[in-house]
Amino acid sequence: xxxxxxxxxxxxxxxxxxxxxxxxxxxxxxxxxxxxxxxxxxxxxxxxxxxxxxxxxxxxxxxxxxxxxxxxxxxxxxxxxxxxxxxxxxxxxxxxxxxxxxxxxxxxxxxxxxxxxxxxxxxxxxxxxxxxxxxxxxxxxxxxxxxxxxxxxxxxxxxxxxxxxxxxxxxxxxxxxxxxxxxxxxxxxxxxxxxxxxxxxxxxxxxxxxxxxxxxxxxxxxxxxxxxxxxxxxxxxxxxxxxxxxxxxxxxxxxxxxxxxxxxxxxxxxxxxxxxxxxxxxxxxxxxxxxxxxxxxxxxxxxxxxxxxxxxxxxxxxxxxxxxxxxxxxxxxx
Amino acid sequence: xxxxxxxxxxxxxxxxxxxxxxxxxxxxxxxxxxxxxxxxxxxxxxxxxxxxxxxxxxxxxxxxxxxxxxxxxxxxxxxxxxxxxxxxxxxxxxxxxxxxxxxxxxxxxxxxxxxxxxxxxxxxxxxxxxxxxxxxxxxxxxxxxxxxxxx
Numbered sequence: 282x283x284x285x286x287x288x289x290x291x292x293x294x295x296x297x298x299x300x301x302x303x304x305x306x307x308x309x310x311x312x313x314x315x316x317x318x319x320x321x322x323x324x325x326x327x328x329x330x331x332x333x334x335x336x337x338x339x340x341x342x343x344x345x346x347x348x349x350x351x352x353x354x355x356x357x358x359x360x361x362x363x364x365x366x367x368x369x370x371x372x373x374x375x376x377x378x379x380x381x382x383x384x385x386x387x388x389x390x391x392x393x394x395x396x397x398x399x400x401x402x403x404x405x406x407x408x409x410x411x412x413x414x415x416x417x418x419x420x421x422x423x424x425x426x427x428x429x430x431x432x433x434x435x436x437x438x439x440x441x442x443x444x445x446x447x448x449x450x451x452x453x454x455x456x457x458x459x460x461x462x463x464x465x466x467x468x469x470x471x472x473x474x475x476x477x478x479x480x481x482x483x484x485x486x487x488x489x490x491x492x493x494x495x496x497x498x499x500x501x502x503x504x505x506x507x508x509x510x511x512x513x514x515x516x517x518x519x520x521x522x523x524x525x526x527x528x529x530x531x532x533x534x535x536x537x538x539x540x541x542x543x544x545x546x547x548x549x550x551x552x553x554x555x556x557x558x559x560x561x562x563x564x565x566x567x568x569x570x571x572x573x574x575x576x577x578x579x580x581x582x583x584x585x586x587x588x589x590x591x592x593x594x595x596x597x598x599x600x601x602x603x604x605x606x607x608x609x610x611x612x613x614x615x
Numbered sequence: 616x617x618x619x620x621x622x623x624x625x626x627x628x629x630x631x632x633x634x635x636x637x638x639x640x641x642x643x644x645x646x647x648x649x650x651x652x653x654x655x656x657x658x659x660x661x662x663x664x665x666x667x668x669x670x671x672x673x674x675x676x677x678x679x680x681x682x683x684x685x686x687x688x689x690x691x692x693x694x695x696x697x698x699x700x701x702x703x704x705x706x707x708x709x710x711x712x713x714x715x716x717x718x719x720x721x722x723x724x725x726x727x728x729x730x731x732x733x734x735x736x737x738x739x740x741x742x743x744x745x746x747x748x749x750x751x752x753x754x755x756x757x758x759x760x761x762x763x764x765x766x
Contacts, residue, residue: 291648291727295655298734360655570728571648 285463287572289362294571296360297579305329305586306615310593314606319597326590342594346587351399353583357576366573369458370580372420374400375407376451379427382411384443387434422457426450449499452478456501459577466566466574473562475504477555480526480535483511485548487519505529534558549609557612560585564614582614589613623701624692630701630708631688634761638681638715638754645674645723652727656734663733666740670730673747674723677715680758684711687765707764714757722750 305313309325316322323339326332332348358367374397385392396404402418410416416424426446433442456471479500486496493515500508506529514522523539526532538551566578589610596606653667688704729743 288648288651291651292655295652295657295727295730295734296659297655298731299656299659302735570731571724 283363283365283462285573286362290572290576293357293360293362294575297575300356301579301582301615303329304582304613304615305590307613310589310610310613313590313593313597314603316597319594322593322597331590339594339598343591346591347397347399350583350587353580354399357580361576365458365461366576367580368401369455369461369577370584371399371401372423372454372458373451375402376423376426376447376454378402378404378407379411379423380443380447382408383427383430383434383447384440386411387440387443420454422450422454445499449482449501453501456503460503462573464573466569466572467577470562470577472504473559475501476506476529476531477559479504479506479511480531481548481552481555483514483522484519484539484542484551487522488548531555531558553609553611556585560612560614578614585611585613621698623696623698624694626698626701627688627692627696627704630705631685631692632708633705634688634708634711634715635678635681635685637712638684638719639678641716641719642675642678642681645677645719645721645726646671648720648723649674649726649730652730656730660734663737666733666737666743667730669740670726670733670743670747673726673744673751674719676751677719677722677754680754681711681715683758684708684761684765687762691765704765707761709761710757710764711761715754718750718754718757722747722754725750 305325309329313322313325316325319339323342326342326345327334332345333352354367354371358364361367378396378400381393381396392408396407398404400407402410410419411427416427419427426449429450430443430446433439433446452474456475459467459471459474462468482499483496486499493512496511496515497508500511502508506526510525514525517525520539523535526535534554534557535551538554541550541554542548560581563578563581566574569575592609592611593606596609649671653671656663657667684707688708691704725747726743729740729747732743733740
């Protein structure tokens with residue numbers, strides 16, 4: 282358990298509050314959406330001092346986003362009283378890298394150029410760890426995931442299984458890290474993330490007609506909804522599952538998402554609604570003036586912002602309708 | 616031996632030391648918290664220095680009150696004072712010390728929150744100061760009680 286000494290966060294919280302006013306609010310996101318073309322939309326980002334300013338035109342907006350993420354992590358690592366706060370967030374980039382490396386190894390291809398150096402381990406370091414199978418520095422959850430991946434792949438030869446195992450482990454790691462902090466707010470956050478991830482996975486898996494064996498293995502433990510709940514639901518239809526969620530706090534959200542799904546045959550609407558549910562919880566930390574919560578909330582805020590910017594820029598480049606872009610946007614922190 | 620140390624004079628000095636030490640500790644902590652938050656805001660937006668400094672300084676008054684009480688007590692001390700008289704002055708130092716400690720820390724926290732507020736809404740510096748000043752009232756009451764006890 283990492284003790285949270287609230288007063289240690291006094292400096293960080295002050296800086297974060299001053300940074301929060303620079304987050305892209307709905308006004309600025311709207312300006313991006315309503316811009317006549319991608320180049321004009323990109324100008325809003327340049328004004329917001331996105332990235333390190335190395336990006337010349339909107340085609341390389343991904344580079345600006347990656348730089349912005351790196352910049353955020355560099356800043357927060359500098360002001361964090363304990364490094365674990367930032368590491369909890371950085372680990373998912375390690376999982377991403379390991380996933381890419383393992384898939385390349387299984388398919389016998391060269392390592393693709395998409396590795397990111399935002400994680401805890403540098404690119405060369407993680408390459409060496411996977412190549413030499415030297416797992417000493419890795420966390421137990423990651424070692425377990427890597428072993429599972431080797432094992433599953435040798436049996437099933439299915440590269441999709443690599444994605445599933447590593448993504449799942451990445452979430453398990455994140456909620457595990459959040460639970461390490463002595464903070465009821467973060468424990469509740471972990472529970473919500475577990476439930477949301479499980480609900481998304483469950484509905485998706487049921488739609489693909491997967492077996493209980495498959496679902497049971499991917500369910501994250503420790504949420505408000507137990508494994509038994511999903512197990513009993515497995516005998517019923519997905520509609521009944523949505524209906525049974527009614528008594529939980531996810532009831533309305535999942536119901537609306539399911540209606541969207543039956544309308545459009547696309548699960549992304551449901552996923553967006555669940556992400557917004559999580560953001561509504563995180564928004565509560567605006568009222569917490571001292572401690573680790575505003576810190577964690579800022580990272581969420583920035584990640585959601587970057588995600589929204591990506592949705593807008595991709596939409597603009599592909600000349601999507603404004604409303605279509607707006608529909609996909611996640612609820613922001615500000 | 617003990618009678619030589621436990622004189623009225625000695626007890627009165629303890630009262631003076633308590634009032635200043637404890638209230639001063641509270642102020643240091645309160646101003647410290649507010650100052651750290653202030654530094655965080657200023658590192659991003661140096662133009663807010665004026666209002667940040669004002670809010671940061673609010674929690675320092677408890678130490679000043681503690682100083683006043685210590686000063687008044689020391690003024691009453693003389694070598695020949697009775698044990699009872701010394702004890703009375705010791706007791707007089709307690710309200711300022713204890714209330715000063717607690718109110719300074721909490722005032723520092725309110726000031727820190729206020730600094731976070733003006734980071735977002737610079738125009739609300741007035742409300743931020745008013746909120747922090749609410750806590751000041753308790754320190755002032757303690758000051759009055761201590762002064763009345765010194766007599």
